Amino acid sequence: MDNYDVKDMSLAEGGRLRMEWAAREMPVLASISERFKKEQPLKGLRISGCLHVTTETANLMTTLQAGGADVVLTASNPLSTQDDVAAALVSNFEIPTFAIKGETNTVYYKHINAALDHKPHLTMDDGADLVSILHKDRRELLDNVMGGTEETTTGVIRLRAMAHDGALTYPIIAVNDAMTKHFFDNRxxxxxxxxxxxxxxxxxxxxxxxxxxxxxxxxxxxxxxxxxxxxxxxxxxxxxxxxxxxxxxxxxxxxxxxxxxxxxxxxxxxxxxxxxxxxxxxxxxxxxxxxxxxxxxxxxxxxxxxxxxxxxxxxxxxxxxxxxxxxxxxxxxxxxxxxxxxxAAEGHPASVMDMSFANQALSLEYMVKNADKLENTVYGVPQDIDLEIARLKLEAMGVEIDTLTPEQEKYLHSWEQGT
CATH class of the missing domain: 3.40.50.720 (NAD(P)-binding Rossmann-like Domain)
Structure with a gap:
C-alpha cells in the first residue's frame, strides 16, 4: 500500500496486539462482524471515516471491511490518534489510514481531504469536520453520498444546524443519541x-x-x-x-x-x-x-x-x-x-465502545437499506437497533432478564381495566 500517512510502520505489531486485546471486550461488535462476513451488507460501498484512531475504532473498521466495505480512516482530532493502531490498520488490514498523533491543523485537514478523495458513498464522523468540509470545499463529491453517521454530541449539534439551514444534502443517523450510546459511552x-x-x-x-x-x-x-x-x-x-x-x-x-x-x-x-x-x-x-x-x-x-x-x-x-x-x-x-x-490516555474502555460502534455498524447497514426513503436531515438510531444491541450486550455478559407474558402484554396495550 502507498495510500496512507502514519507515523511509523514499525509500530504495527504492537497496534495489532492492542486491537486484539480490545476485541476481547467487544463481543457485540464481534457478533455483528460474523454476520456481516456472511451477508455482505456493505459490499462494493466506499466508506470514509473521520474518527478517533484507537483500538476500538480499528475493530469497527475491520467489521465494516468484513461486511464488504472499502474503508478509509482519518483522525477526528489531532491528538487522539494511537500511532501503533494507525500502522496496524495499514500493515495488517490494508485499510488506508491518515492519522498521526500531534499532527498540525494543516496536516489534519490535509488528511480529511485525503479521506474524501476516496469518493465515499457513506461517511462516518466524530465531530462533523468531514461532513462540513465535504459540503463547503468538496461539493463535487456529494452526488456519490447516500448517507452517514455521527458519533458525538458536538457533531450532532453542527449537523442539526446544517439541516435547519437547508445545507445538509444527505441523511445522517445520530449515533450519539442512541440509548446504548449516550447512557453508557458518554456517562x-x-x-x-x-x-x-x-x-x-x-x-x-x-x-x-x-x-x-x-x-x-x-x-x-x-x-x-x-x-x-x-x-x-x-x-x-x-x-x-x-x-x-x-x-x-x-x-x-x-x-x-x-x-x-x-x-x-x-x-x-x-x-x-x-x-x-x-x-x-x-x-x-x-x-x-x-x-x-x-x-x-x-x-x-x-x-x-x-x-x-x-x-x-x-x-x-x-x-x-x-x-x-x-x-x-x-x-x-x-x-x-x-x-x-x-x-493523555487511551480513550474509553472497549466494553462501552462495543455498544457505540455496534450502533455505527448497524446504522450504516440501515442507511444502505433505507437511504432512498430518508430526507436530508438528522435521524435518531431506530429503536429496534438500540434494543437489539442492548440484548446482545446482556447476552454476552451472561445476564438474563424476564419477558412479558401474553396476559401482561395485553394489559399494557389495553385501556379497559382499571382499579
Missing part, C-alpha cells in the same frame, strides 16, 4: 477515561480537591459521578435550569462559573460550546489551577486569551502547559485543551 466511558487522562497527565491526588465540572450533560454526569467517587468535592456549572436542578438533586453544589472559578482546583469542560472558561475566569483562579477539556473541540477553554494574559509559558510535564500570570499565579492547561481522555 461511563467519558467519566472514567477523562479522570484517567487527568491523572496520567498530572499524577495528582483527587481526594480532597475541589473539582469543577463545566456542564451537566451525559458526559459531565459521568465525570461528576466518578470525581466524587475519587473523593473530590464536586461543583457543577450549568446554563440549563433543568440540568442544573438535576445536578442539585444528585447532591452536587451548583453555582455560576465566575464563582466556581475562585474555588476550583481542577476544572473540566464538557459542553460542546465556545469559551466556557474565559478571560474573566482566569483572572480569579487560584495559583496552580488545572484546566482540562473533554468536549470534542479545543474551543471550550479560551486558550488564545490565556496566551495573551500570561507572562510566560512552559511545558512542565508531557501534556501539561504551565502559564505564569503577571501576578505570579500559575494556571495549567492539559493536552492543549483537546480531549484529555484521548490526548
Amino acid at each position: 461511563y466511558g467519558t467519566g472514567q477515561s477523562t479522570l484517567d487522562g487527568i491523572i496520567r497527565a498530572t499524577n495528582i491526588l483527587l481526594a480532597g480537591k475541589t473539582f469543577v465540572v463545566v456542564g451537566y450533560g451525559w458526559c459531565a454526569r459521568g465525570l461528576a459521578m466518578r470525581a466524587r467517587g475519587m473523593g473530590s468535592n464536586v461543583i457543577v456549572t450549568e446554563v440549563d435550569s433543568l440540568k442544573a436542578l438535576e445536578a442539585v438533586m444528585d447532591g452536587f453544589r451548583v453555582m455560576p462559573m465566575m464563582k466556581a472559578a475562585k474555588e476550583g482546583d481542577i476544572f473540566c469542560t464538557l459542553t460542546g460550546d465556545l469559551n466556557v472558561i474565559d478571560k474573566h475566569h482566569f483572572e480569579v483562579m487560584k495559583d496552580g489551577a488545572i484546566l482540562a477539556n473533554s468536549g470534542h473541540f479545543n474551543a471550550e477553554i479560551n486558550i488564545p486569551a490565556l496566551e495573551e494574559m500570561a507572562a510566560t509559558k512552559r511545558l512542565v510535564r508531557p501534556f501539561v502547559d504551565e502559564y505564569t500570570m503577571k501576578d505570579g499565579r500559575r494556571i495549567h492547561v492539559l493536552g492543549e485543551g483537546r480531549l484529555i481522555n484521548l490526548a
Whole structure:
C-alpha cells in the first residue's frame, strides 16, 4: 500500500496486539462482524471515516471491511490518534489510514481531504469536520453520498444546524443519541477515561480537591459521578435550569462559573460550546489551577486569551502547559485543551465502545437499506437497533432478564381495566 500517512510502520505489531486485546471486550461488535462476513451488507460501498484512531475504532473498521466495505480512516482530532493502531490498520488490514498523533491543523485537514478523495458513498464522523468540509470545499463529491453517521454530541449539534439551514444534502443517523450510546459511552466511558487522562497527565491526588465540572450533560454526569467517587468535592456549572436542578438533586453544589472559578482546583469542560472558561475566569483562579477539556473541540477553554494574559509559558510535564500570570499565579492547561481522555490516555474502555460502534455498524447497514426513503436531515438510531444491541450486550455478559407474558402484554396495550 502507498495510500496512507502514519507515523511509523514499525509500530504495527504492537497496534495489532492492542486491537486484539480490545476485541476481547467487544463481543457485540464481534457478533455483528460474523454476520456481516456472511451477508455482505456493505459490499462494493466506499466508506470514509473521520474518527478517533484507537483500538476500538480499528475493530469497527475491520467489521465494516468484513461486511464488504472499502474503508478509509482519518483522525477526528489531532491528538487522539494511537500511532501503533494507525500502522496496524495499514500493515495488517490494508485499510488506508491518515492519522498521526500531534499532527498540525494543516496536516489534519490535509488528511480529511485525503479521506474524501476516496469518493465515499457513506461517511462516518466524530465531530462533523468531514461532513462540513465535504459540503463547503468538496461539493463535487456529494452526488456519490447516500448517507452517514455521527458519533458525538458536538457533531450532532453542527449537523442539526446544517439541516435547519437547508445545507445538509444527505441523511445522517445520530449515533450519539442512541440509548446504548449516550447512557453508557458518554456517562461511563467519558467519566472514567477523562479522570484517567487527568491523572496520567498530572499524577495528582483527587481526594480532597475541589473539582469543577463545566456542564451537566451525559458526559459531565459521568465525570461528576466518578470525581466524587475519587473523593473530590464536586461543583457543577450549568446554563440549563433543568440540568442544573438535576445536578442539585444528585447532591452536587451548583453555582455560576465566575464563582466556581475562585474555588476550583481542577476544572473540566464538557459542553460542546465556545469559551466556557474565559478571560474573566482566569483572572480569579487560584495559583496552580488545572484546566482540562473533554468536549470534542479545543474551543471550550479560551486558550488564545490565556496566551495573551500570561507572562510566560512552559511545558512542565508531557501534556501539561504551565502559564505564569503577571501576578505570579500559575494556571495549567492539559493536552492543549483537546480531549484529555484521548490526548493523555487511551480513550474509553472497549466494553462501552462495543455498544457505540455496534450502533455505527448497524446504522450504516440501515442507511444502505433505507437511504432512498430518508430526507436530508438528522435521524435518531431506530429503536429496534438500540434494543437489539442492548440484548446482545446482556447476552454476552451472561445476564438474563424476564419477558412479558401474553396476559401482561395485553394489559399494557389495553385501556379497559382499571382499579
